[in-house]
Amino acid sequence: MRTRKPIKLGLSMRYLGYHAAAWRHPEADPGAASKLSHFLRIARTAEAAKFDMLFLADGIGLRTRDEPPGALCRSHQTAELEPLTLLSALAAVTSHIGLVSTASTTYNEPFHIARKWASLDHLSGGRAGWNIVTSWSEAEAWNFNRDQHMEYDARYERAAEFVEVVKGLWDSWEGDALVHDKASGIFFDQSKLHVLDHKGKHFKVRGPLTVARTPQGRPIMVQAGASEQGLEIAASSADVVYTASHRLEAARDYYADLKSRLAKHGREPDHLKVMPGVTYFVGRTQEEAQAKLDLLNNLVEPELGLSYLYGQMGDLSGYPLDGPVPEPKDPRLRSMARIGLEMARRENLTIRQLYTRIAAGFGGRVVVGTPESIVDDMEAWVDAGAADGFNICPPVLPMGLDDFVALVLPEMRRRGLFRTEYEGTTLRANLGVPVPGNRYAAAR
Template identity: 50%
Template sequence: MKLGLNLVGNGAHGGGWRMPDAHVGSSLDFQLWKRLAILAERAKFHFMFWADGIAVRSSARDETQLSYDSRIDVFEPLTVMAALAAVTERMGFVASASTTYNEPYHVARKFASLDHISGGRVGWNVVTSWSEQEALNFGREAHMEHSLRYKQAEEFVDVVFGLWDSWEDDAFIRDKATGQYFDPARLHTPHHRGEHFTVRGPLNVARPLQGYPVIAQAGSSGPGQDLAGRTAELVYTMQKSRADAVAFYSSVKSRFAAHGRSAESSLVMPGMMPIMGRTLQEAKDRAEQLQELIHPELGLAALIPSFGDLGGYPLDGPVPAPLADTNSVKSAHARLAKEMEGKSITIRQLIHQRSASGHHVVVGTPASIADEMEDWFVNRGCDGWNILPPFFPAPVEEVFELLIPELQRRGLFHTEYEGKTLRENLGLARPTHPAKRSAAAAE
């Protein structure tokens, strides 16, 4: 299986930063990220992953409610990727860049530069953004409608690919004798004019070392799966049961053929939060402590997009029905509505259930957590996992020290990197330049 390390601010659990052994300033402690990157590479993780947003993404009703959120201060991930690439050699780095609040040329240039800097070890997580707060930072009164965001995203990705293909791999001849720096026959200026973007090109960076950085995609809705079927090589998803994971795996992989791609050309990697102990009781105690440390105001803010402001309801009273629709994460809203159907739980219980942002939480020993990971993997519910530590640094260090050796002992996880680039280590093909494909087809 493939493994990514999904880094969320001060930890992926809402109460994690309050744990007695948590480093409360981890989100902006570069020395910590540097140490974790070195340890992750020693453990042979395939990549570190940042599911980034370009706003304080909270639906809190006011500043007081917002003040209980620990995910406020976070690094811009491409900056961190460049720094961590300099202290590692084989592990990859994947981060989000929004197709709604960026320009294609900026994204193409930044990721191409990072691919060269890292020696071919980066990936772009293609997101359309889900929060209204991002819209307010970019001159809009409201977030673009869901289906329109995905339509724009398709063209955005096409433009970026075209920019990366501005130059063939051997275009820069740099001939001192003749004075010619590049071969003009190997320059392909995109001259893109579309519905959403007009971009002449060419890109002022050579073609990425990997051809294209690895393309990740995190949408699980219908349009999100369609975009994944067209472009994604890593599919990041939230699934809470093996049955749902198997159904999603089958659904998203079935969309590849329509785009001339094989199901094996992409890896499905759901998020998982392991809450681990050396004994089951130790793990349960840690999980219970984490839940007790979720401040009610933090939980209520997280429920606003799906239920509205529940601040006037008793915490131990029943949860009202979810709102009819949402313009944010469609798949997560649909999954929540399905989970709530026919159930009667309290608002406090729902807050605790959603403490890991909708991801699969597994409480247990290294062996029992490995059992769960293996079960999903062998039953075609995933090709690997994005692991979300609840806080830093102890839970992630325990993954390195206890969980990885257990997976390796079972033959489920590699003991050495297969290559030098992220594509090589993930078993993904390097995209051939379109000009080379055309020439080969004409022979």
Template identity: 75%
Template sequence: MTRMMSLGLSMRYLGYHAAAWRHPEVDPGGASDLAHFAEVARLAEAATFDMVFLADGIGIRAKDEPAGSLCQSAQTAELEPLTLLSALAALTSRIGLVATASTTYNEPFHVARKYASLDRISGGRAGWNIVTSWSDAEAQNFNRDSHLDYATRYERAAEFVEVVKGLWDSWDGDAFRHDKAAGVFFDPAKLHVLNHAGKHFKVKGPLSVARSPQGRPILVQAGASEAGMEIAAGSADVVYAVPHDIDTARTYYAGLKRRVAAQGRDPAHLKIMPGITPFIGRTEAEAREKYDLLNALVAPELGLSYLYGQMGDLSGHPLDGPVPEPNDPKVRSIAQNLLTLARREDLTIRQLYTTIAAGFGSRILIGTAAQIADEMQDWMEREAADGFNICPPALPIGLRDFAAEVVPELRRRGLFRTDYAAATLRGHLGLPMPASRYGTPVMPSR
């Protein structure tokens, strides 16, 4: 039987191409405008996407390296994700709403409360993308000179996630009696106090938000490191991945599914969704023209700046020479994926930064709707993916192309839904309600 794919839409900034803001059909101020995101979310909902996704960093990570590059970047001003998604919850009715929150620069109670509130506001459509953050720019906004070391932040993250999950179990689904005659607002036997005391956190609880309509919000994880995959295997419902070839993707997919099974979970209950940036045309030549148009708008300084954050400082190497080993990379998994891509396709540094600038490190697909669908179907059938995180090069125009051309093609092949069959994000993903750690009813309170 054909597997149905899941589709998420990454809608950060104005699209995933570095020069998206310079496209003649893109509003350069859109990333600071609710109306822009409302249009994008409604388009994605009309196309029956599972979710929209807002990645986030709590600081301007980009540096002026090389000099003059920062002022060319649109990735410098944006809206706070949970504030934005709360507004979008009122403007949409079915699509899932997922945003990033850092385990390094938040406390578990903050995250548990905010996402539980978003889940109730949206009627069961919230998801938390778990990250540890990675940049000193973020550390310097939170009383630190430099970022926590790799081992410490992942150790903290693992405990953080368990505390949040515990807080989300504070109330049974039927805890609130609202018995006006008896004067009983809730059944005290159905309230659970966490009393967590660990290495990094001491959290009493309970959470001051009723149980989530989904049992708990969806947990999303994007790391491909050893520590990140362990968190994903134990807790995540969705993993965003960034492989650039199907062999790497299949190896990652099989390995992570094995880890899930080793944790005592059903591997089918974790959806692996690689990111893709599609350039779509009525012909392959037209798709290539769209790709070339945006690439021509990338200034050399801006293009080169993309390598500083992903691969370390490569300024001492010739731009038209081969890509060297990463030099002190901030995100090891992304750096290794990019090095693999460069070596496989024999890219120069200049060619690699053009590739990154076109999709911020995600896999680029250029072609007709049928060609894009062929690639997606192949990855599904060969167990390299359970779905995809669509990262349009420019918004909203890239989403319009995908919704008008690729979604109908996927539907014709029986790979994607024609309408929503559920009201919650958990339902869209086909995931079961999670059991409470207290062995109590998991139905929502209303």
């Protein structure tokens, strides 16, 4: 057996799972996404299985639309908890697993993010991570005094400056600044507390941060953008990149491009972990796995299914669901419309088959198979230089997680591809990414 680097695993635990009909699964609790007990169960299962991190994507507006009419009331992508509050609660009942959540650079201020995530890193003993996003929908703009979302280039320009300000604030305190000398009455060494005094195009932030340097030096930073601006933010600052690649060849090209950018920032390729998102339907046989997918697909009402095609293909409610996919009319998302139509024509898919294909993983990559075939697929991606690990997006929670732990992890461990114990107590230690130096200490 060849020696390989262990595969990294994150667990996406948003909503009730990543299938559009997850809440209708016979064993699902439809109200679980608002219950702490649900997430406690998931967190404890994932930690016992030695996952690297829990991951909570987030949006700050109701982005699901009622297109066609009747779709919105059938969607479980509507009611959820604020992620940082939830992760703070989970920090108290876990000890090793990472705690990562999303926060927007468009609708927050750098000092808020720096303070909150530094606090979570202390409370969790070094397990916090921030997923950097710019937000994209008008639904979010409407909740923050805007009629329209910020223009694309301005959004990313703001994000790049935002990230640098947050990193600067996290360096406010050197690691040994707090001396706590009771005899002399000196609480901290004032020469090791630093004022950022940032003045830029988008932000004017004096500092210093009122939270001491964190156990990880700074929280893990996660990024998911595939744009040129997003790639540069990832190359300069991210420790993990969460991708949405469907095809191995495209994922390999993305991986190579991103890793090649690290050197100019003084970073090594292994300092950044690329972890594509994927939804697995796993069974002891191929037929059992397919049956799990079919069960959920049969619970997708047409109105909800058609909503997953609306942005790409327009309103298809007037066409036979079991007929061919028509040419899209004035699609809002032209590139996605082309990809969807090409897939439908190539595989001779009906409208119903196309929408269930997308609804099975909220548009992400879906793999249906046995433990052996799923681990074969993982190995193929890692060996091809397309991934360092995967962000697992179970179709339904907690059952999809239970299936992965019971069936896939033993096969990964049999092949030496996944840990049996955590390497350390911090998220950085378990991911194998370095602790960043403090800029002021380095300059001494």
